[in-house]
Amino acid sequence: MRPLLEVTNLDFSYPSTHEEGGLVLRAERFELSAGTACSLRGTNMSGKTTFVRMVSGHLRGTETVVRVDGETLSPFTPTRARSLGVASVHQHDPLFPELTIWENVMLGRPAGQTGLQRNRTRRGQLGDHLSHWDNTHIDDELRKLSGGAHVLVRMLRAVLWGYKVLLLDEPTIGLDSNVKARFFDLLFSTLNQDRAVVFVSHIDDEHRILANGAARQSIKHRTVFLRAGCFDLTHVGGEQ
Amino acid sequence: MSVGRSWAVVTRSGIVDYRSGWLLVGCLCCLVCDLAVAPQPNIIGISWSVVRLSLPLMAVALGSAIVIAVGDIDLSPAGLISLLGVVLLVCASSGIPAWAAMVIVILIAVTVGLAHGLAVSKLGVPPLVLTLGSSFCLLGVATIVMVALQRSASRGASSTVTLVLPGSYVHSWFSMGWVWVLAPLTFISVWRHASHDGLRHLAVGSDRQAASLAAIPVPAIRMRAFIYSSALVSLGTLLLLHYQGGGWTARAGLGYELKGIAAAVIGGARISGGSLKPINVAFASLLLVAIESTTITASWITAEMQGAIIGALVVIAAVIDRTRTTHE
Numbered sequence: 173m174r175p176l177l178e179v180t181n182l183d184f185s186y187p188s189t190h191e192e193g194g195l196v197l198r199a200e201r202f203e204l205s206a207g208t209a210c211s212l213r214g215t216n217m218s219g220k221t222t223f224v225r226m227v228s229g230h231l232r233g234t235e236t237v238v239r240v241d242g243e244t245l246s247p248f249t250p251t252r253a254r255s256l257g258v259a260s261v262h263q264h265d266p267l268f269p270e271l272t273i274w275e276n277v278m279l280g281r282p283a284g285q286t287g288l289q290r291n292r293t294r295r296g297q298l299g300d301h302l303s304h305w306d307n308t309h310i311d312d313e314l315r316k317l318s319g320g321a322h323v324l325v326r327m328l329r330a331v332l333w334g335y336k337v338l339l340l341d342e343p344t345i346g347l348d349s350n351v352k353a354r355f356f357d358l359l360f361s362t363l364n365q366d367r368a369v370v371f372v373s374h375i376d377d378e379h380r381i382l383a384n385g386a387a388r389q390s391i392k393h394r395t396v397f398l399r400a401g402c403f404d405l406t407h408v409g410g411e412q
Numbered sequence: 413m414s415v416g417r418s419w420a421v422v423t424r425s426g427i428v429d430y431r432s433g434w435l436l437v438g439c440l441c442c443l444v445c446d447l448a449v450a451p452q453p454n455i456i457g458i459s460w461s462v463v464r465l466s467l468p469l470m471a472v473a474l475g476s477a478i479v480i481a482v483g484d485i486d487l488s489p490a491g492l493i494s495l496l497g498v499v500l501l502v503c504a505s506s507g508i509p510a511w512a513a514m515v516i517v518i519l520i521a522v523t524v525g526l527a528h529g530l531a532v533s534k535l536g537v538p539p540l541v542l543t544l545g546s547s548f549c550l551l552g553v554a555t556i557v558m559v560a561l562q563r564s565a566s567r568g569a570s571s572t573v574t575l576v577l578p579g580s581y582v583h584s585w586f587s588m589g590w591v592w593v594l595a596p597l598t599f600i601s602v603w604r605h606a607s608h609d610g611l612r613h614l615a616v617g618s619d620r621q622a623a624s625l626a627a628i629p630v631p632a633i634r635m636r637a638f639i640y641s642s643a644l645v646s647l648g649t650l651l652l653l654h655y656q657g658g659g660w661t662a663r664a665g666l667g668y669e670l671k672g673i674a675a676a677v678i679g680g681a682r683i684s685g686g687s688l689k690p691i692n693v694a695f696a697s698l699l700l701v702a703i704e705s706t707t708i709t710a711s712w713i714t715a716e717m718q719g720a721i722i723g724a725l726v727v728i729a730a731v732i733d734r735t736r737t738t739h740e
Binding site: 228229251262267268269270275278279281286329 | 619
């Protein structure tokens with residue numbers, strides 16, 4: 173079966189570490205098939221965020237090739253990655269507080285998904301999600317919402333327009349259990365056999381929640397470990 | 413749908429806000445003052461004159477506001493307006509038809525905007541320095557060409573001498589100038605409030621790093637803002653020429669860059685970027701011209717005092733607005 177996400181010649185170093193001869197990330201091949209939830213684990217500075225940023229087109233390795241569902245990420249830009257179906261929620265991914273909730277979600281729309289009818293449908297879906305929140309309207313300015321709600325809006329921005337590969341980089345930091353539950357409900361409501369998710373977190377419980385949720389939906393769960401200093405995806409990890 | 417519900421929809425969408433009301437009240441106050449000091453009060457004549465004279469400024473201010481919305485600044489309108497007017501004079505003296513001259517002017521403006529956009533977004537040149545330098549450069553070119561035109565017309569060489577375009581170049585185009593501004597104003601309002609591209613402009617101005625993380629092509633958006641601004645400046649130049657009866661000097665554009673920025677800021681644009689209310693920018697342009705008109709009508713206000721009064725009012729308006737925003 174053709175992998176949904178395929179990264180070859182993964183090789184990235186930041187300028188400061190390169191001078192000392194140290195590589196941040198190195199791997200010959202990383203693959204993720206459709207219908208997989210991948211827990212990406214590792215200590216601080218092991219390269220988890222760097223990996224997510226490379227796949228989402230924000231950082232570029234010298235020889236790295238990223239393919240999503242057979243299509244190559246070229247040019248190596250976030251816009252191209254998004255249009256290929258890579259959606260991401262980054263660790264420090266600020267939203268736009270002066271814009272409304274809908275406008276913030278609109279900004280996650282990939283290139284090519286135009287049309288008033290599509291917008292209207294997505295607006296309706298967003299309205300349905302927000303109807304479960306307390307006193308929140310789709311046209312409310314984002315600055316009026318709590319920090320937890322910001323994380324949910326970030327997640328809605330990533331998933332509402334559809335995706336093939338979802339990259340979540342420590343998205344639940346600082347959330348209380350209630351909002352965290354909503355976050356995972358939202359994640360599992362979008363997962364299916366045609367999609368894959370890479371979930372980065374340093375909290376063990378969250379990986380367990382991901383594994384259990386994936387099992388409930390008959391989706392494969394895979395854990396990949398990153399070692400500090402050197403990153404080798406081919407030698408570690410496994411399937412559950 | 414009742415008037416009340418329609419109004420609720422308009423205010424909720426953000427097309428107009430409290431500032432729109434205050435700006436209109438300011439315009440009306442200026443109009444009343446204008447009528448009070450005018451030797452022969454004519455409400456329709458004065459109102460129409462203010463509206464007409466504000467149209468070129470509206471076009472320039474909308475362009476400035478778009479650039480400010482992405483967190484940049486464009487100080488080139490002074491030089492660009494001067495140069496574009498001179499280009500029209502050259503076209504007229506060369507016997508080029510009016511429509512072709514208009515196309516040439518728009519193309520030159522778009523090229524200048526593209527050059528600014530490329531330098532800012534690709535080379536990382538600070539927009540303040542770039543557009544200020546570019547403005548002086550364009551002003552210099554306009555002066556050189558103007559002097560050459562005057563020599564060929566045997567009027568003596570001076571940048572302050574006025575040359576006049578032939579009637580066929582002026583009066584046939586913009587006899588309904590408000591339509592020429594209303595169309596882009598409507599387009600920019602729809603673009604700002606209902607389009608994905610408009611939102612991305614605001615997002616880039618609000619936080620460039622966040623915009624980049626949201627897969628927004630930040631350099632392309634910044635470049636486009638400069639092109640839109642220059643295109644609107646070309647429209648402002650054509651309107652200005654019309655309302656001046658075709659008369660032009662090589663320094664005709666001086667002051668428009670600051671008036672444009674003042675109108676954008678009074679209209680609610682934050683200098684740091686991320687906000688744009690096209691309707692308010694248009695109302696602010698109207699207010700600035702209304703204040704100017706009042707100071708001109710009042711015979712006891714000298715030309716030197718005019719600038720000081722307008723500047724002071726702009727500062728007061730900005731301070732009041734800032735205080736209110738901070739309070740909110």
